[in-house]
Amino acid sequence: MRASLRATVIAGAVAVLASGCATDTVKRGYMPGYADGEVTNKTGELTHFWVGSWTALLVVGVIVWGLMLWCFAAYRKRRDDDQLPVQTRYHVPLEIMYVIVPLAMILALFYHSDKVVTDVTTVKGDADVHIQVIGKQWSWDFNYLDDDVYDTGQHLIDPGSQTAADEVDGAPGTSTALPTLYLPQGEKVQFILDSRDVVHSFWVPAFLFKLDVIPGHTNSFEIVPERIGTYAGKCAELCGEWHSGMLFNVKVVSPADYQAHMDKLREAGQTGELGLDLNRQQHPQAVGAANTEEAAD
Numbered sequence: 001m002r003a004s005l006r007a008t009v010i011a012g013a014v015a016v017l018a019s020g021c022a023t024d025t026v027k028r029g030y031m032p033g034y035a036d037g038e039v040t041n042k043t044g045e046l047t048h049f050w051v052g053s054w055t056a057l058l059v060v061g062v063i064v065w066g067l068m069l070w071c072f073a074a075y076r077k078r079r080d081d082d083q084l085p086v087q088t089r090y091h092v093p094l095e096i097m098y099v100i101v102p103l104a105m106i107l108a109l110f111y112h113s114d115k116v117v118t119d120v121t122t123v124k125g126d127a128d129v130h131i132q133v134i135g136k137q138w139s140w141d142f143n144y145l146d147d148d149v150y151d152t153g154q155h156l157i158d159p160g161s162q163t164a165a166d167e168v169d170g171a172p173g174t175s176t177a178l179p180t181l182y183l184p185q186g187e188k189v190q191f192i193l194d195s196r197d198v199v200h201s202f203w204v205p206a207f208l209f210k211l212d213v214i215p216g217h218t219n220s221f222e223i224v225p226e227r228i229g230t231y232a233g234k235c236a237e238l239c240g241e242w243h244s245g246m247l248f249n250v251k252v253v254s255p256a257d258y259q260a261h262m263d264k265l266r267e268a269g270q271t272g273e274l275g276l277d278l279n280r281q282q283h284p285q286a287v288g289a290a291n292t293e294e295a296a297d
């Protein structure tokens with residue numbers, strides 16, 4: 001009975017591991033991604049960092065839980081046991097180990113985190129394409145600075161109408177009224193993030209990266225989109241009533257298709273930029289002057 005139970009448990013574990021390891025999803029630690037290529041030049045590194053981190057932490061966890069369970073079993077109170085166990089105090093080598101081992105683990109984790117974060121957030125300023133993204137309650141404007149064209153968006157009227165797959169993949173089910181950000185495959189894109197009103201956060205889950213969009217402060221990051229496809233984007237900072245509808249689509253297309261889209265925007269008359277002067281709290285001085293005039297009348 002016991003042997004057959006053990007055999008069943010082992011067979012089950014092997015089956016789970018064998019089927020799990022085979023799938024790309026598990027290899028990526030359940031991070032969004034695709035078997036046929038990385039979405040940007042940074043997603044591979046970010047996925048590797050994530051999987052490496054949790055694997056290391058799981059190993060530490062298993063060792064700690066194992067030692068705890070072993071202590072519970074080995075040093076449990078026995079029936080004829082009416083003495084206190086040996087009380088160990090001031091065991092200097094053990095106490096030094098308690099300090100050194102966690103410190104080494106934290107330093108290793110810190111080193112790798114810092115390396116990846118620095119690599120992902122460093123802006124070299126040598127991008128091929130520059131796109132200013134403006135967050136506004138509750139949508140996005142995109143200024144394609146090199147082509148001197150813009151696109152503008154409205155929020156999703158019925159948040160929640162998008163399907164679970166849309167959360168990462170964009171396209172099907174999401175409102176066609178959502179703004180779509182076009183990106184050329186294989187070209188380095190610099191994002192320049194600005195806000196007209198409150199703090200938003202520019203998040204494309206498939207990029208495995210998000211960055212705050214702050215009024216009065218410009219944030220920036222660079223990536224090279226590598227995989228042609230449609231992805232979902234959203235605001236990741238609670239920014240008011242329609243925050244959940246502050247969605248957009250991202251289309252990574254070939255450089256030729258990207259140029260075609262730029263031409264389309266130009267033909268539609270969407271030339272120039274939608275600037276920060278469209279701030280809904282504009283010209284405080286002018287408002288002040290008008291008030292003063294009124295008061296004088």
Ligand SMILES: [Cu+2]
Pocket residue numbers: 135136138199200201235236237238239243246
């Ligand atoms: Cu927002």
